[in-house]
Amino acid sequence: MHMNLKELTSSCAAYRTYTDRVVTDDELYRILDVARFAPSGGNRQGWRVVVIKDQAIKEKVRDLYVVSWREYMAHVEAGLVPFAPISDRNWSGPAVDLEAARSKERPFDFADHLDRAPALLAVFVELSKLAVLDNGLDRQSIVGGASVYPFCYNILLAAVEIGLGGVMTTALCREEPAVMSLLGADPGFALAALLVIGEPVKRVSRLSRRPVDDFSRVDSFNGVPFGAELDS
Numbered sequence: 001m002h003m004n005l006k007e008l009t010s011s012c013a014a015y016r017t018y019t020d021r022v023v024t025d026d027e028l029y030r031i032l033d034v035a036r037f038a039p040s041g042g043n044r045q046g047w048r049v050v051v052i053k054d055q056a057i058k059e060k061v062r063d064l065y066v067v068s069w070r071e072y073m074a075h076v077e078a079g080l081v082p083f084a085p086i087s088d089r090n091w092s093g094p095a096v097d098l099e100a101a102r103s104k105e106r107p108f109d110f111a112d113h114l115d116r117a118p119a120l121l122a123v124f125v126e127l128s129k130l131a132v133l134d135n136g137l138d139r140q141s142i143v144g145g146a147s148v149y150p151f152c153y154n155i156l157l158a159a160v161e162i163g164l165g166g167v168m169t170t171a172l173c174r175e176e177p178a179v180m181s182l183l184g185a186d187p188g189f190a191l192a193a194l195l196v197i198g199e200p201v202k203r204v205s206r207l208s209r210r211p212v213d214d215f216s217r218v219d220s221f222n223g224v225p226f227g228a229e230l231d232s
Contacts, residue, residue: 015165018198046129074101089139118198
């Protein structure tokens with residue numbers, strides 16, 4: 001399959017339902033071989049990928065994910081963005097009763113059958129290799145992710161390019177200590193994401209996104225929409 005860049009990015013949806021088609025080790029290797037060219041601060045490439053193949057481990061990951069999903073959905077049901085910094089630019093603590101959320105069943109086929117997904121990749125990042133230039137600001141830190149999430153997105157793009165697809169989910173990070181113990185991760189690492197790869201049941205040919213002039217401005221945050229002059 002050959003796609004130009006726009007075709008590739010516009011069909012790289014968050015795929016959560018897959019056929020029974022097996023994703024081979026060769027395909028995963030090819031995907032990672034493409035993804036490794038992602039940029040990272042200082043080219044330090046601090047990522048580590050655990051390809052989860054053992055069924056018992058998959059089932060434990062599923063169970064941890066289900067609990068995280070329950071917390072996530074408790075926020076959504078309350079009309080909130082899960083764990084988002086809202087009023088003071090920092091997370092000020094739980095906005096919902098997390099204990100109650102964790103005990104309430106919230107059926108979701110993707111979560112409940114995560115262990116049956118064709119391929120699971122846990123992506124870790126070495127914290128000492130992250131240049132976190134927004135450390136110390138009076139807001140939630142975000143900059144460190146620039147050295148690992150382009151790599152994660154490359155994995156998804158590479159999957160789409162060979163006829164597969166997937167989704168990057170960070171819900172499992174709520175259970176990071178348990179995941180690190182389960183997968184034997186070194187203490188200097190953090191869990192960045194879980195990527196699920198498979199052959200989508202239904203493929204998207206064009207994603208819906210806001211147009212450029214809706215999110216781009218000239219010279220100031222509230223300036224003239226960039227591109228407006230191109231329409232005149």
